[in-house]
Amino acid sequence: MLEVTGLTGGYKADVPVIKDVELTVQAGELVGMVGMNGAGKSTVIKHVLGLIEPLAGTVSLHGETLASNRALFRSQIAYVPETPKLYPELTLREHLQLTAMAYGLDEAVYEERSERLLQIFRMKDHLDAFPGTFSKGMQQKVMILCAFLLQPALLIVDEPFVGLDPLAIHALLELLEEMKAQGTGILLSTHILGMAEKYCDRFVMMSRGVVALYGTMDEMRAQSAMPGATLDELFVRVVKESSQ
Structure with missing residues (x-):
């Protein structure tokens, strides 16, 4: 491949x-x-x-x-870098939505995958928070969520x-x-x-x-x-x- x-x-x-x-x-x-x-x-x-x-x-x-x-x-291709690269003005929810729109992900597929990933990585309660309030590990989780959203x-x-x-x-x-x-x-x-x-x-x-x-x-x-x-x-x- x-x-x-x-x-x-x-x-x-x-x-x-x-x-x-x-x-x-x-x-x-x-x-x-x-x-x-x-x-x-x-x-x-x-x-x-x-x-x-x-x-x-x-x-x-x-x-x-x-x-x-x-x-x-x-x-x-999806990529998870060593150092998280996030938009400080976007919430976690908006990062996921932007990723889905950029790759043309169907809305139903987006909803299903994002719901599962948020639950797996215990980030559902942080959907409307900004990256500046996240720890390094939480910022890394955002990168992982976006990458796995795409499959x-x-x-x-x-x-x-x-x-x-x-x-x-x-x-x-x-x-x-x-x-x-x-x-x-x-x-x-x-x-x-x-x-x-x-x-x-x-x-x-x-x-x-x-x-x-x-x-x-x-x-x-x-x-x-x-x-x-x-x-x-x-x-x-x-x-x-x-x-x-």
């Missing part, structure tokens, strides 16, 4: 942050992207979203690129667990599993390796702007000649090798 091929890019034309990145996300699959801070994870995500123009390589979704069909490409073909989540309480983390993980079962492809960037190993189908391990390991746990163990290794052990091995 999502195919990233030979992706090289960054924030300056002469200083690439990521180099020759290759990855795929299939329908109904959860792919975990892990790596140290500064390894290039967020840069990859920004390229996939079309927020940065690549220096080389392609990003396609169901065979379409941002250049070939911008509206169709972006309409298939997109591809969901990209960047460090979504930061600031969430244990109940919200549990609810988010259950919803990720539910969306997988419905055919959504998910790209998840996270530092919580134990959780990633439990829930992700495949992995992209970034180090210094390149893909150091890629595939299922068994495939990455074979690449590292570390049979039986945990994701944490593979991660430590990659970090140590990259620093030598």
